Amino acid sequence: MIQVTAFKWVPPFAQGSVRDIRVRWALEEAGLGYDDRLIGFEDQATPEYRALQPFGQVPAYRDGEVEMFESGAIVLWIAQNSDALMPADDAGRAMVMTWLFAAMNSVEPFVAELATIDLFNADKEWAKQRRPEVEAFLRKRLADLQTALGDRNWFAGDRFSAADILMTHVLRDLRHTAILADFPALADYVARAEARPAFKRALADQMKPFRAAEAARPELAAGRVA
Missing domain, CATH: 3.40.30.10 (Glutaredoxin)
Incomplete structure (x- = not known):
């Protein structure tokens, strides 16, 4: 088991x-x-x-x-x-792995830095000074991510995959903020994923x-x- x-x-x-x-x-x-x-x-x-x-x-x-x-x-x-999580063809598998690592390496560090400030250090002076820059970097990355998603439902081959598990989890860590509302395609993407049984x-x-x-x-x- x-x-x-x-x-x-x-x-x-x-x-x-x-x-x-x-x-x-x-x-x-x-x-x-x-x-x-x-x-x-x-x-x-x-x-x-x-x-x-x-x-x-x-x-x-x-x-x-x-x-x-x-x-x-x-x-x-x-x-x-x-x-259910990865297609059988090499090209499809490669794209799933690419987006899975993108979630962890190209998106999560920006989300995690903001969450660290907001949830653990919000009252500290250095955090107050640092936060605007962190949020600006994050918003740029989210804009790039939304452009990459385009009009597709999912990131890898427009079929749900393991990559979407990682990406959704990363984006959900912004739910203590209203930032994702400014990126409606990403907000809809997270809602689609969260609706899955x-x-x-x-x-x-x-x-x-x-x-x-x-x-x-x-x-x-x-x-x-x-």
């Missing part, structure tokens, strides 16, 4: 963003069952977990054949054996332990950790 590690709970701002959702979504699209192994923050530094994930992050993945970490690599591994199942499965933890400890819902 496939096993994916995930957190028992994260603060509200991170819910729906933790990267195990990428792997959950890929498995759902591929029609593959899995178990989630839930870990707490206290488990991240243990030798046992670091043997699976050297940086103490989630997800780590095992399927009886391989053990992996890094969500992008895991999604690519799953996609290589799934017609496989995404809805993946999101619900990630959120389930968070809701259970908050029901047991209501103070967690406000992001307070005792």
Whole structure:
């Protein structure tokens, strides 16, 4: 049985963003069952977990054949054996891999820098000074991305693929802002992806332990950790 590690709970701002959702979504699209192994923050530094994930992050993945970490690599591994996530022809596969890496390397760093400022450093003077420039760079990259999408529904060959899992997840990390509304084709793209039943199942499965933890400890819902 496939096993994916995930957190028992994260603060509200991170819910729906933790990267195990990428792997959950890929498995759902591929029609593959899995178990989630839930870990707490206290488990991240243990030798046992670091043997699976050297940086103490989630997800780590095992399927009886391989053990992996890094969500992008895991999604690519799953996609290589799934017609739902990657076409059979070499040209199609190459385009999926190209856009998958574009999501992580050409788009995500800009999104992540803004999120780091907004979610962790908003009150710091350096962040206030840096933010306008970061947002300007991000908007330029989003404009390029929207142009590349054009009038297609999906990025690689205009069919849903593993690349769209990564790209959608990256763009969803802007939902604490109104920036994506200024790029209507990208906003529609994210909405299309989020409407997929496989995404809805993946999101619900990630959120389930968070809701259970908050029901047991209501103070967690406000992001307070005792």
